[in-house]
Amino acid sequence: MAIFLAIFHLLLSVVSRAGISGGAQLFEQQKETAKKGSNYIKKHTDRQLLDDFSRRFRQKKRGTGTCTQSMSGYQYLDVKLKLRDPDSVTLTPVFFCGCIHSSLASIFGEIGGQTTLDIVKFSSSQKRSILRVPENFLDRVRVAIALIGYYQEVPCHFQVLSTSQKPLDFEESPEEFLAFN
The missing domain is CATH 3.30.70.3250 (Ribonuclease P, Pop5 subunit)
Structure with a gap:
């Protein structure tokens, strides 16, 4: 995470020197996105991620947004x-x-x-x-x-x-x- 922040600080300084407005806002948005991603991973266990992945895989395989079960189950x-x-x-x-x-x-x-x-x-x-x-x-x-x-x-x-x-x-x-x- 520290390397990620250091790279963004470097990019921010390059963007601000070039006179591009909104560089600080872009940096803050990227920083918040990175925090949200790491928090998402911390909050979900491996089993939840596997269940989520398999549910999405079944939806893509069937071509629908919802999972339908057969009559027998x-x-x-x-x-x-x-x-x-x-x-x-x-x-x-x-x-x-x-x-x-x-x-x-x-x-x-x-x-x-x-x-x-x-x-x-x-x-x-x-x-x-x-x-x-x-x-x-x-x-x-x-x-x-x-x-x-x-x-x-x-x-x-x-x-x-x-x-x-x-x-x-x-x-x-x-x-x-x-x-x-």
């Missing part, structure tokens, strides 16, 4: 788990869902990460799952999934294959997955 995610060493882990729906819940809690806190995360279908052979999440938590869940780096202490990568407002299904044969209804 849920989004469906087709998520695939890629493991460095697939034989060394136990892949179950409980562990799969627990890994995502753990990531939500570590990123957004206990309260910010609380959401219902339902496994609609699960395939251990394909390492895939269809998840149902409330629409207003979609961005948080996607962030949490993207930031998971380990599954049972094995390096991994979660990939969201598709997202839909309608229930998704696997392309493979139905014998290979578990359905939770």
